Amino acid sequence: MRRKLTELMQQRAIVLEAAEAALSAQDQQRFDSEMEKVGNMNREIDSVKQLIAQQDKQFLSKTPDLAEEQDKAEQRGADLKKGLAVQLSPREALRDLAKAQTLAQGQIVQPTGGGQVIRDALGARPSSIVDQVYVQDLTGMGSFLEPYVISQTEASAGAVKTNAGKARPESTDPVFGMAKISPYEISVTNYVDRNISRLSPANYYAKVYSMAMGALRRKLAQLIVSGDGQASPDFYGIKTAKNTAGADIFATLEVDKIDETLLDSLFFAYGGDSETGGGARLYLNKADLAALGKLRNGDKQRVFKIRPEADNPNCGMIEDGGAMIPYTIVPSLTALSAGGQGQTMVYGDPMHYELGLFGDYTIRVDESIKGVERMYTILGDCMAGGNLIVDKGFVVATTANA
Secondary structure (H helix, E strand, C coil): HHHHHHHHHHHHHHHHHHHHHHHCCHHHHHHHHHHHHHHHHHHHHHHHHHHHHHHHHHHHCCCCCCCHHHHHHHHHHHHHCCCCCEECCHHHHHHCCCCCCCCCCCCCCCCCCCCCCCCCCCCCCCCCCCHHHEEECCCCCEEEEEEEECCCCCCCCCCCCCCCCCCCCEEEEEEEEEEECCCEEEEEEEEEEEEHHHHHHHHHHHHHHHHHHHHHHHHHHHHHCCCCCCCCCCCCCCCCCCCCCCCCCCEEEEEEECCCCHHHHHHHCCCCCCCCCCEEEEEEEEHHHHHHHHHCCCCCCCCEEEECCCCCCCHHHEEECEEEEEEEEEECCCCCCCCCEEECCCCCHHEEEEECCCCCCCEEECCCHHHHHHHEEEEEEEEEEEEEEECCEEEEEEECCC
16 A cells, blocks of 8 residues: 555656646647646545544554563564674654653563663653654665645736636636755764673663664654754755755744744744644744743743643643743754754744655664774664645744844
């Protein structure tokens, strides 16, 4: 089914390019013909996506067979101890990115016995932005184009007596953009004390998997907001998102400081002329969240109340009078409150950003790289890509001197 989706999306990209060429050549008849094909293909693609989504939902919601997962963990742990690589399918990686029950969260295999628990540092939790964006399994696909609407068709109208006997007035053509999502190689490295070897194979695998997945999530969180840093990116972030024509897919809002008007400005800058926040969320550095919490009014009362989630303190709500704005902390974002210049916090619906997984996530343990330091090196490799897929899907707060 995924192969069929891949083929349909590749075919649609070709037809869209033909439609764009026809529009540029002012060949309306050919444009209409190509767009009719696109409409038919969109309906078929939507049907296939619904089937795949249903299959994924069943997979993600399925209660793990603990005996089966225990056996799998034992085998994978034994393989890792032998220096062999373990490959996680995109579905398995997707399950963890979606915060389902996984070994990484210790819900299947619990460490037992004294000295077998290796605890992570406080604050090591990766940003939850990875869980909140639209994640799709794109195994088997190369670079592909995700079409989106920039402007809708505008209808023409006129008085009957004015239009009588005249040619039908032309409506403006819709304008489409295409967001390119390409596979980008991601390599992550993490280190752990070699005492991990004292764990049973299943618990050894659970710890390695947890650290490898955590490292991947931290890297993906950075890429999702900032991209890969190249002049011509392969992996587009929210702050660098462009379409194939080189135009920005995000909107910008000029800011200069953290004050009581900032959230209102972001809130109303998003959504065009007919919408406001909807499913939008604020992504910001922890220093900026603290700066918002320190603001006081004339009565020395808090302007904003910060309410972290009890089970996930990386996220929460900012209460602004009667309004509630959800937030997520992303450490890689520039802190406006610390004098940061250029692009700072971002505000938008995370489902407007697509993260594509292009194949297996391979994990292995190397005992030689930091052997002298009594450390094991956990190595992870995968292919992923991303881009905004909705025009002005995010507002990027930017300082005036950027």
